[in-house]
Amino acid sequence: MLWVGYNVSAVKQTTSEPAGIKEIAKSLGISIGTVDRALHAREGVSPRTRAKVLKMAEKLNYKPNVAARSLKLNRRVRIAVHLPQQIQSFFDPLRDGVRAAAAATLGVTVDLDFRTYPRLGEGDVELMEADVARHFDGIILTPGNPAAIGTSLQRLAEHGRAVVCVASDAPRSSRLACISVDAFVSGGIAAELLGMRLPNGGAVVFITGDLSTLDHADKLRGFASSLATEAPQLSLLPTIESHERPKDAYQATLDLLARKPRPAGIYISTANSLPVLQALEQKRLLGEIQVITTDLFPELIPHIESRKVLATIYQRPFTQGKVAFETLIRFLVEGVKPPPSTKLAPHIVLRSNLGLFLNHLSGPDESVGAG
Amino acid sequence: MLWVGYNVSAVKQTTSEPAGIKEIAKSLGISIGTVDRALHAREGVSPRTRAKVLKMAEKLNYKPNVAARSLKLNRRVRIAVHLPQQIQSFFDPLRDGVRAAAAATLGVTVDLDFRTYPRLGEGDVELMEADVARHFDGIILTPGNPAAIGTSLQRLAEHGRAVVCVASDAPRSSRLACISVDAFVSGGIAAELLGMRLPNGGAVVFITGDLSTLDHADKLRGFASSLATEAPQLSLLPTIESHERPKDAYQATLDLLARKPRPAGIYISTANSLPVLQALEQKRLLGEIQVITTDLFPELIPHIESRKVLATIYQRPFTQGKVAFETLIRFLVEGVKPPPSTKLAPHIVLRSNLGLFLNHLSGPDESVGAG
DNA sequence: TTGAAAGCGGTACCAA
DNA sequence: TTGGTACCGCTTTCAA
Numbered sequence: 001m002l003w004v005g006y007n008v009s010a011v012k013q014t015t016s017e018p019a020g021i022k023e024i025a026k027s028l029g030i031s032i033g034t035v036d037r038a039l040h041a042r043e044g045v046s047p048r049t050r051a052k053v054l055k056m057a058e059k060l061n062y063k064p065n066v067a068a069r070s071l072k073l074n075r076r077v078r079i080a081v082h083l084p085q086q087i088q089s090f091f092d093p094l095r096d097g098v099r100a101a102a103a104a105t106l107g108v109t110v111d112l113d114f115r116t117y118p119r120l121g122e123g124d125v126e127l128m129e130a131d132v133a134r135h136f137d138g139i140i141l142t143p144g145n146p147a148a149i150g151t152s153l154q155r156l157a158e159h160g161r162a163v164v165c166v167a168s169d170a171p172r173s174s175r176l177a178c179i180s181v182d183a184f185v186s187g188g189i190a191a192e193l194l195g196m197r198l199p200n201g202g203a204v205v206f207i208t209g210d211l212s213t214l215d216h217a218d219k220l221r222g223f224a225s226s227l228a229t230e231a232p233q234l235s236l237l238p239t240i241e242s243h244e245r246p247k248d249a250y251q252a253t254l255d256l257l258a259r260k261p262r263p264a265g266i267y268i269s270t271a272n273s274l275p276v277l278q279a280l281e282q283k284r285l286l287g288e289i290q291v292i293t294t295d296l297f298p299e300l301i302p303h304i305e306s307r308k309v310l311a312t313i314y315q316r317p318f319t320q321g322k323v324a325f326e327t328l329i330r331f332l333v334e335g336v337k338p339p340p341s342t343k344l345a346p347h348i349v350l351r352s353n354l355g356l357f358l359n360h361l362s363g364p365d366e367s368v369g370a371g
Numbered sequence: 372m373l374w375v376g377y378n379v380s381a382v383k384q385t386t387s388e389p390a391g392i393k394e395i396a397k398s399l400g401i402s403i404g405t406v407d408r409a410l411h412a413r414e415g416v417s418p419r420t421r422a423k424v425l426k427m428a429e430k431l432n433y434k435p436n437v438a439a440r441s442l443k444l445n446r447r448v449r450i451a452v453h454l455p456q457q458i459q460s461f462f463d464p465l466r467d468g469v470r471a472a473a474a475a476t477l478g479v480t481v482d483l484d485f486r487t488y489p490r491l492g493e494g495d496v497e498l499m500e501a502d503v504a505r506h507f508d509g510i511i512l513t514p515g516n517p518a519a520i521g522t523s524l525q526r527l528a529e530h531g532r533a534v535v536c537v538a539s540d541a542p543r544s545s546r547l548a549c550i551s552v553d554a555f556v557s558g559g560i561a562a563e564l565l566g567m568r569l570p571n572g573g574a575v576v577f578i579t580g581d582l583s584t585l586d587h588a589d590k591l592r593g594f595a596s597s598l599a600t601e602a603p604q605l606s607l608l609p610t611i612e613s614h615e616r617p618k619d620a621y622q623a624t625l626d627l628l629a630r631k632p633r634p635a636g637i638y639i640s641t642a643n644s645l646p647v648l649q650a651l652e653q654k655r656l657l658g659e660i661q662v663i664t665t666d667l668f669p670e671l672i673p674h675i676e677s678r679k680v681l682a683t684i685y686q687r688p689f690t691q692g693k694v695a696f697e698t699l700i701r702f703l704v705e706g707v708k709p710p711p712s713t714k715l716a717p718h719i720v721l722r723s724n725l726g727l728f729l730n731h732l733s734g735p736d737e738s739v740g741a742g
Numbered sequence: 743t744t745g746a747a748a749g750c751g752g753t754a755c756c757a758a
Numbered sequence: 759t760t761g762g763t764a765c766c767g768c769t770t771t772c773a774a
Contacts, residue, residue, distance in 0.1 A: 018480065020751060031761045036753065044759060067442040067478050068751035071766045075438075104697070106704065107441045107478020109434075188723030196567050226723045326475065333477060345727040348719045352559030352597045356716040391767060402745045407769065415743060439767030442750050 019060035028056055039064075066333055067107040076109040077332050078136040079325070082127055084144075086119040086244070087271050089297035090317045091142075094166065097321025098140060101329075108333055111136075119244070120144035120213070128152040138162035138328045140321075143170035145212055162331055166324040167315070168215040169341065176331060179324040181315045182343035183215045187222025188230075189348060190267040190292040193311050195231025197290050202264025205237040205256060209244040209270040219269040237263055246275040253279035265290040274299055277309070296349060296357055304354050314347040314357060389434035395427050410435075441478040448703050449482040449507040450696070453498055455515075457490040458642055460668035461688045462513075465537065468692025469511060472700075479704055482507075491515035499523040509533035509699045511692075514541035517585070533702055537695040538688070539586050540712065547702060550695040552686045553714035554586045558593025559601075560719060561638040561663040564682050566602025568661050573635025576608040576627060580615040580641040590640040608634055617646040624650035636661040645670055648680070667720060667728055675725050685718040685728060 021039070025032040030049070037045045038053035039062075045053075056062075069075070081098055083091045095114060102110045113136060117123030121144030128141075132155055139156065143149045143165055150173050156163055157174035165178040187206075194204055206223050208216040220239060227234055240256065242249035253276045256263065266289055268276055273293040280286040286308045293300060293312040303309040327338045349357055392410070396403040401420070408416045409424035410433075416424075427433075452469055454462045466485060473481045484507060488494030492515030499512075503526055510527065514520045514536055521544050527534055528545035536549040558577075565575055577594050579587040591610060598605055611627065613620035624647045627634065637660055639647050644664040651657040657679045664671060664683040674680040694713060701707045720728055 021753095022751075032752080033754085033762070034760060037760090040753090042754095046759060049759080065442065065751050067438045068766090069753080071436065071438040071442050071768090072751080072753050074766060104701065105437075105477060107438055109437055182724075182727055185724045185727055189721060192721050192723040193567075196564075199570075222723075230723060329477075330475065343727065345718055345724060347716055348721075348724075350560060350563050350719075351601060352563040352593075353553075353556045353716060353719075356553055356556055356714065393767070403768080404746075404770080405744055408744090411769090417743060420743080436767050439750090440769080442752090442766090443768050443770085445750055 017061075018063040019057075020062070020065065023060055024053060024056050024062060027060065028052060070108050070333070076111050077138070077329065078111040078113065079328060079332075080113045080115060080131065080134070080136040080139040082115045082117065082124065082131075082139060082141040084119045084124070084142070085116050090167075090271050090295055090315070092317075094317035094321040097318040097323075098325045099321075100318075101322040101325035105329060108329070110329065121148065121210075125149055125152050128156065132156065132159060136161065138164065138176075138332050140164050140166055140324045140328060142167045143173075144168075146170040146173065146214060147212075149173075162328060164324050164328045166320050167317070168213060171214065177327050177338040178341045179320050179327060180215065180341075180343060181320070181346045183218035184222035184225075185343075186294070186313050186315070186346045187219035187224075187267070187269065188226035189313055189346065190219075190269070191223045191226035191234075192230045193292055193348070194265040194267065194290055195227070195234060197310060198231070198234060198264050201233035201235075203235045203237050203261045204265040204267065205240060205263045207240045207242060207249065207253070207266060207268045207270075207276060209272060210241055211239070216269060223267055223269070234265065237261075242270070242272055242275075244270065244272050246272060250275035250279050254283070257283050257285060263289060265292070267292045269294050271295040271297065277303060301354065301358065304349065304351055307351060310350075312349045314349045316344055316347060319344060388432075390428075390431035391433070391436060394431055395424060395433060398431065399423060399427055437478065445480075446478070446704060447480045447482065448509070448700065449484065450699060450703075451484045451486060451502060451505070451507040451510040453486045453488065453495065453502075453510060453512040455490050455493075455495070455513070456487050461538075461642060461666060461686070463688075465688035465692040468689035468694075469696045470692075471689070472693040472696035476700060479700065481700070492519065496520055496523055499527065503527065503530060507532065509535065509547075509703050511535050511537055511695045511699060513538045514544075515539075517541040517544065520544075533699060535695050535699045537691050538686075539584070542585070548698050548709040549712045550691050550698060551586070551712070551714060552691070552717045554589035555593035555596075556714075557665070557684050557686075557717050558590035558595075558638070558640065559597035560684060560717065561590075561640070562594045562597035562605075563601045564663055564719070565636040565638065565661055566598070566605060568681060569602070569605060569635050572604035572606075574606045574608050574632045575636040575638065576611060576634045578611045578613060578620065578624070578637060578639045578641075578647060580643060581612055582610070587640055594638055594640075605636070608632075613641075613643060613646075615641065615643050617643060621646035621650050625654070628654050628656060634660060636663070638663045640665055642666040642668065648674060672725070672729065675720065675722055678722060681721075683720045685720045687715055687718060690715060 021032050021035050025035045034045060034049060035053050038050040039057060102112055115127055117127045124144050125148055129152060139161055149170055153163055153170055153173040153175055163175040165175050167180055169178040169180060206220055211217050224236055227236055240252045242252060249272055271294055277286060280289060291309045293309055296312055296314050300312060304312060323342060330336045331338060392403050392406050396406045405416060405420060406424050409421040410428060473483055486498055488498045495515050496519055500523060510532055520541060524534055524541060524544045524546060534546040536546050538551055540549040540551060577591055582588050595607060598607055611623045613623060620643055642665055648657060651660060662680045664680055667683055667685050671683060675683060698709045702709060
């Protein structure tokens, strides 16, 4: 802390000029070749020399120059991105986030290889198996069914590939890291908002894709848990699984509305909310029943604007893609080990802040994505 | 779009083996120096040669090697960061965001120079004036009083420095960009939440620092505007200005509570919310009256956990710092002109998602900051 | 207007 | 076990 003048202070951030391999060599009176060998624990260096070099590197604040390294090694970092064709409103901006982060990368040539399979849990394993032989250093993917994909992930790891999961996790697999929205919290938010809006009680229902997907199960846990504490006046009806099929979701909703008690609130935990809204509209219950949806896409906008949908929980796909890429590239280039799991905070989109998220739907935009 | 197999598709990002400057030179029988000059439109190349080179570059799919470029240029960017000592709960994480983004920067050596002055509008101009002579390429700062700081900004611009405003704007100044939370929307969110919680109507009050600060005025506009449309059952009492003085805020709240009608809801639009909460507590009205606060700091946590505070509108200082840095470095290194104003979406912090934001208070954490 | 060549900071190979 | 050096692709200076 360096004080300048009377009440004006300054803090200098940089510890010191980051040194290079050359400075280390000179200050020890040895050659840069030896320094290189010592730093990388290659064979042919005496332990004493190695120790000296490491200490000096520390002292001089040595920082390898990634540009020089990747130039010499002519290293192009190849990153594969395996994502489903389906749910474009979510995965397209996620891809944009990856692209944007890659474009902002200096000093390393990045090759992105986007690969697509039909839908979560359908074709993903096949694609991975087919691609094990391809040349890439790391991969970003969304595991559909963790159980089914586990062996493939294992194989990738054995082949030395760094795996970053995005949007959903494959726990206890050999993945390097996972970037996702906190699903438990997402469910909790939905419950809290419904509780706020339904002070006089009633029944609520949880509609999801498939409870075998970790993300969906976590949302249910968060929803139920938060209902119990934040909104004890609300009771939870049996969960509906649509298996991400619009027709199933539509029919299941009609069935639901025919039964008693009719729910006072609905939380749809996947992007597959339109069929549910259609069923509600058909039964003239849209606006009557409080609805919380997930994610944001053009068809949802008028429903939020007209207050037929109370809120949507936005999972920030662009940011997820961006962070996933940044995490992976840092590991590949600098060897920085990321935290095993990075949980983003979902955005609660209401009518009043809806506008902030709309420009994002058409193209990549840092303003919402990064924040 | 290249289709592989039956229902497994692939998109390859790279078209073919990208050529370098050397290949272009050889295939045209000229020197690499000329090729470089042509590609970058530098002076001293005949238009004919330039055209030839550009065509060949296109044909051979020329892609510059970013590693070689950044190695040769060995860029060193100096960035000054001028922020107040005050309101540490906000500006410390903002600094952390800048640091984190700088640490993640590849291929460029970044020198950060953190400079501190006592408080917004007090010592900021002096510090800038004192630092005009220092050597730096760009600066990140929070303009306190835009009017007072205008001339200094002008001078900085004339000296060729890129200025990025963060947290608050200095409109019509020569700043390059501004990163801030959308204040109008923040106010709108507060109104919408209060409307959700107070369906039976009542009066609400807006407590702020100083309406001459653009940010505060915008929040009021957003609050009033959203009340009218989202919560017409609520009426708006006269605004209270605390001028960021805790004692004033405390006394003004006591006065408010003594008057009729007593407000059913309060929105505090600055971080200076504790005195208000204390006054409420003293009058045994905490929990009775719905309160929305701004920002997040340790003392606020128990109030949210105990539901005495309905929600807080978190302005994401870490992310603001991160985005400000990313914006500035992109401009300095790649010459990319940013949008003049980037509005981040504030986070709505409720009881159910509070936990996600807490780790952030102690130290830098990408998980919330980047998302 | 153009060519030739020196280096940026590492890595890797060959000689000592 | 070490030192010396060529080279990765590009930018830039100096000479032609």
